[in-house]
Amino acid sequence: MTAPSATALLASVFGFPSFRPGQEEIVRAVLAGQNALAIMPTGGGKSLCFQLPALCREGVTVVISPLIALMRDQVRALRAAGVEAGALTSGNTDAETEEVFAALDEGRMKLLYMAPERLASGATLGLLRRIGTSAIAVDEAHCVSQWGHDFRPDYLRIGELRRALDVPLAAFTATADEETRAEIVTRLFDGQPPEIFLRGFDRPNIHLAFAAKDKPREQILRFADARRGQSGIVYCGTRAKTETLAQALREARHAACHYHGGMDPEGRREVEARFQRDDGLIVVATVAFGMGIDKPDIRWVAHADLPKSIESYYQEIGRGGRDGAPAETLTLYGPDDIRYRRTQIDEGLAPPERKAADHGRLNALLGLAEATACRRQRLLAYFGETAEPCGNCDLCDTPPDVFDATEPVRKALSA
Numbered sequence: 001m002t003a004p005s006a007t008a009l010l011a012s013v014f015g016f017p018s019f020r021p022g023q024e025e026i027v028r029a030v031l032a033g034q035n036a037l038a039i040m041p042t043g044g045g046k047s048l049c050f051q052l053p054a055l056c057r058e059g060v061t062v063v064i065s066p067l068i069a070l071m072r073d074q075v076r077a078l079r080a081a082g083v084e085a086g087a088l089t090s091g092n093t094d095a096e097t098e099e100v101f102a103a104l105d106e107g108r109m110k111l112l113y114m115a116p117e118r119l120a121s122g123a124t125l126g127l128l129r130r131i132g133t134s135a136i137a138v139d140e141a142h143c144v145s146q147w148g149h150d151f152r153p154d155y156l157r158i159g160e161l162r163r164a165l166d167v168p169l170a171a172f173t174a175t176a177d178e179e180t181r182a183e184i185v186t187r188l189f190d191g192q193p194p195e196i197f198l199r200g201f202d203r204p205n206i207h208l209a210f211a212a213k214d215k216p217r218e219q220i221l222r223f224a225d226a227r228r229g230q231s232g233i234v235y236c237g238t239r240a241k242t243e244t245l246a247q248a249l250r251e252a253r254h255a256a257c258h259y260h261g262g263m264d265p266e267g268r269r270e271v272e273a274r275f276q277r278d279d280g281l282i283v284v285a286t287v288a289f290g291m292g293i294d295k296p297d298i299r300w301v302a303h304a305d306l307p308k309s310i311e312s313y314y315q316e317i318g319r320g321g322r323d324g325a326p327a328e329t330l331t332l333y334g335p336d337d338i339r340y341r342r343t344q345i346d347e348g349l350a351p352p353e354r355k356a357a358d359h360g361r362l363n364a365l366l367g368l369a370e371a372t373a374c375r376r377q378r379l380l381a382y383f384g385e386t387a388e389p390c391g392n393c394d395l396c397d398t399p400p401d402v403f404d405a406t407e408p409v410r411k412a413l414s415a
């Protein structure tokens with residue numbers, strides 16, 4: 001029996017008429033059993049790049065993923081498409097776990113999602129051997145980087161697992177900086193460079209804008225008012241602020257709710273589900289709201305406070321406009337934000353090297369905030385890409401005065 005062709009499965013299982021840019025090459029490499037590292041922007045369609053090959057391959061593809069919510073979403077979607085997929089996580093009910101083992105025992109399972117913590121158990125390797133693991137996929141592979149924001153110590157066990165099973169490994173992330181890339185290669189592939197796919201980072205449909213923080217509540221309200229009825233996210237630096245700002249938006253007759261890590265899981269799930277389902281909901285959130293969201297038509301993303309790094313900024317605005325239609329962003333920043341972010345880094349427990357890296361990422365974002373020419377050019381340059389002025393950012397819309405010195409000069413002249 002020959003395996004059904006990847007393109008046929010793309011349509012019949014996933015319902016997509018075609019690959020997105022970059023996907024096909026990655027799928028081809030993974031199908032060929034090559035080790036691969038794919039860097040693709042948020043919303044670029046990374047999941048498909050390991051899910052589709054898993055269906056064409058004998059045996060089980062084990063997917064390591066950092067968040068239970070993320071795994072559950074993917075498993076749910078796969079099962080709805082008729083694919084045998086399951087997850088082994090601490091969030092499982094006994095019945096769910098039994099079902100997973102039954103599918104594994106009967107050799108039906110194609111994709112087995114697993115939290116990295118599982119790898120700490122000695123029994124896991126035996127299990128993965130027994131079930132016929134034929135490939136490993138690592139989602140959010142930047143979690144292996146000790147200097148990154150999402151470091152997960154158990155990701156360090158993945159390299160060992162790859163060696164022990166001796167099967168191809170494909171790693172996926174949206175984080176592009178060279179250091180992180182190098183660290184992924186060292187830790188996941190023993191330094192043997194895999195095939196690397198580094199796709200363009202530009203999300204040309206997302207309008208970029210920054211503004212000096214003046215009266216932030218009014219600034220955000222004005223931005224939301226101009227987009228009434230459209231789904232949006234407002235990111236805030238603190239939990240308390242998500243609650244007060246959501247309240248203010250409701251008072252201005254917006255549908256808005258808050259979301260942060262201090263809420264119970266049920267309350268969080270409720271907001272996630274509502275956001276996914278409803279049109280025109282505004283979620284005012286900390287960065288806890290993010291990785292698991294897969295809503296294509298988020299029309300705007302605002303930052304009431306400066307994000308902690310240029311990567312966080314990119315990832316957070318990247319949640320808008322995944323459907324390719326125009327999306328707008330507004331990032332507020334002021335001296336207090338900068339102080340707050342600096343203190344956060346300085347007072348953290350990270351080793352000095354990592355603190356230096358964090359300051360560098362924050363500085364890159366400040367550079368973007370204070371840019372005087374096309375922001376996209378600058379953002380892309382940070383990720384190693386060159387581009388022409390974009391025509392879709394506030395500085396392309398309205399170029400600032402050529403001479404920054406105008407004001408002081410005028411003052412000096414009139415003195």
Ligand code: ADP
Pocket residue numbers: 016017018019020023040041042043044045046047048294296322
């Ligand atoms: P990433 O993990 O890179 O952030 P996802 O895998 O979550 O992105 O995919 C983002 C969205 O793109 C999802 O809604 C997914 O269904 C959609 N998608 C993926 N591949 C295709 C494709 N070939 N055609 C159309 N939509 C796609």
Ligand code: MG
Pocket residue numbers: 046047139
């Ligand atoms: Mg993903």
Ligand code: ZN
Pocket residue numbers: 373374375376377389390391392393394395396
């Ligand atoms: Zn521009």
